[in-house]
Amino acid sequence: MNQPIAIEAPLGATAERQAVVSSAGEAPGADWVIVTRGIKREYDMGGEIVRALRGVDLAIRRNEYVAIMGPSGSGKSTLMNVIGCLDTPNEGEYWLNGTRVSSMSDDALARVRNKEIGFVFQTFNLLPRATALHNVELPLVYAGVSADERKRRAREALSRVQLDGRMDHRPNELSGGQRQRVAIARALVNNPSILLADEPTGNLDSTTSEEIMRVFESLADQGQTVIMVTHEPDIAQHARRVVVLRDGLIASDDRRSAFVEKLGLS
Numbered sequence: 001m002n003q004p005i006a007i008e009a010p011l012g013a014t015a016e017r018q019a020v021v022s023s024a025g026e027a028p029g030a031d032w033v034i035v036t037r038g039i040k041r042e043y044d045m046g047g048e049i050v051r052a053l054r055g056v057d058l059a060i061r062r063n064e065y066v067a068i069m070g071p072s073g074s075g076k077s078t079l080m081n082v083i084g085c086l087d088t089p090n091e092g093e094y095w096l097n098g099t100r101v102s103s104m105s106d107d108a109l110a111r112v113r114n115k116e117i118g119f120v121f122q123t124f125n126l127l128p129r130a131t132a133l134h135n136v137e138l139p140l141v142y143a144g145v146s147a148d149e150r151k152r153r154a155r156e157a158l159s160r161v162q163l164d165g166r167m168d169h170r171p172n173e174l175s176g177g178q179r180q181r182v183a184i185a186r187a188l189v190n191n192p193s194i195l196l197a198d199e200p201t202g203n204l205d206s207t208t209s210e211e212i213m214r215v216f217e218s219l220a221d222q223g224q225t226v227i228m229v230t231h232e233p234d235i236a237q238h239a240r241r242v243v244v245l246r247d248g249l250i251a252s253d254d255r256r257s258a259f260v261e262k263l264g265l266s
Contacts, residue, residue, distance in 0.1 A: 011241055012058070012253030021057040028095055033193055033225050034060040034083060039092035039102075041078050052078040053089065054248035060227065062193075065220035067228045067239035075248040077198075080229045084196050085113040097193045114143070118187030118195045122202030124179045126171045132158060132178075133167040136186045143190070157185040160222070161215050177208040181215060188224070195219065197228040201235055213238040233263050 011017065020028050021037050028035040041053040052075045060066055070076045081087035082094060085101055088109070094102035101112055126135045136154040145153070158167055161181040171179050180200065187195055197216070201209035217238065220226050228239055236242050242259040244252045254262070 011255060012243070012250060017059045020059045024093065027098055027100070028059070030098065031061050032059055032095070033062045033064075033097050034058065034227075035093075035095040036082070037093040039079075039082060039089045039094060041075075041082065041087065041089050051248055053082070055092070056245075056248070056250060058243065058250065058253075060225070063220070063223050063225055065216065065226045065228075065240045067230060067236035067242045068245065069230050069233070069236045069242065070245035070251070071231065073247075074245040076229055076231075076245045078248075079245065080196065080198055083194075083227065084117055084119065085109045114139075115190065116193040118190060118192035120180075120184050120187045120195065120197040120200050122199040124171070124183045124203075126179060126182060128171050131168050131170055132163060132174065132182045132185075135171075135182055136189050139186060139190055153189050154185070157189040158182070160188060160219065161185045162218075175208070176204050177211045180204065180208075180212050184212075184215060184219075188219075194225045194227055197226065199230055200228065201230075201232075209235065237263075 020032055020035055024037055036056050036058045039053050039056040040051070043050045043052060056075070056079060068076050068079060078087065082089055085096070088104075089102055092102065093100060096112065097116055099112065101109060104112065127138070133151065133154050136157050137150045140150040140153060155167065158164065161184050163178065163181050163185065166174060166178060171182070174182065184195075201212055204212060213235065216226050216228065220240070226239070228235070230236050237256060237260050240256050242254055242256060243250060
């Protein structure tokens with residue numbers, strides 16, 4: 001007699017996640033680094049109201065590796081800006097690492113952003129005349145960290161992205177993949193709660209993109225929480241969980257295996 005096939009519930013529909021996002025006003029437990037409850041974001045574009053986010057409920061555990069994707073206009077960039085404390089919602093709650101940040105002032109948000117979030121963008125934004133080591137040190141310079149401690153932490157961050165032998169090289173002496181790894185090391189140097197990557201392979205060829213995806217995989221294996229925003233399914237499938245936005249709402253929230261199966265990716 002054939003056994004019934006077990007069908008995994010979408011991650012966003014699991015009872016535990018639903019309990020977390022439904023507990024309005026309550027701080028989530030220590031396991032949850034990001035919780036949004038009913039997040040809405042609207043913009044007035046010359047008298048026309050654009051509803052970028054229409055009530056997003058999302059819960060991400062510490063140490064997860066999550067891709068957020070969707071077509072143009074889906075709300076993924078707006079959600080990234082809210083998660084990254086670059087923007088605030090019109091309605092709803094956003095909890096980051098146990099702190100409710102959705103109602104903070106701009107100055108308070110900036111302090112949280114600098115402490116809790118490491119950003120990686122598709123443009124590397126490196127100082128062309130500075131070495132890889134000095135580029136990675138920069139956030140620590142602004143934070144007032146001593147020179148010896150800056151160098152120690154910058155070397156450690158560069159080691160985490162396998163650039164031990166390139167610390168004294170300038171950007172024009174590095175490949176595109178190496179420059180992006182310097183940018184990733186710079187994002188890691190403050191030991192952030194989350195690493196937030198916005199289209200991190202947008203300026204890279206397919207071979208170099210795979211190289212950068214292996215770096216993120218390695219960081220996730222080390223326990224770093226990684227959230228990657230992308231419009232490319234073949235990049236999203238490298239994450240362990242894929243959240244798809246459509247029309248300002250979460251359309252699906254799946255484990256990698258279910259996402260790959262849905263799209264017929266190999």
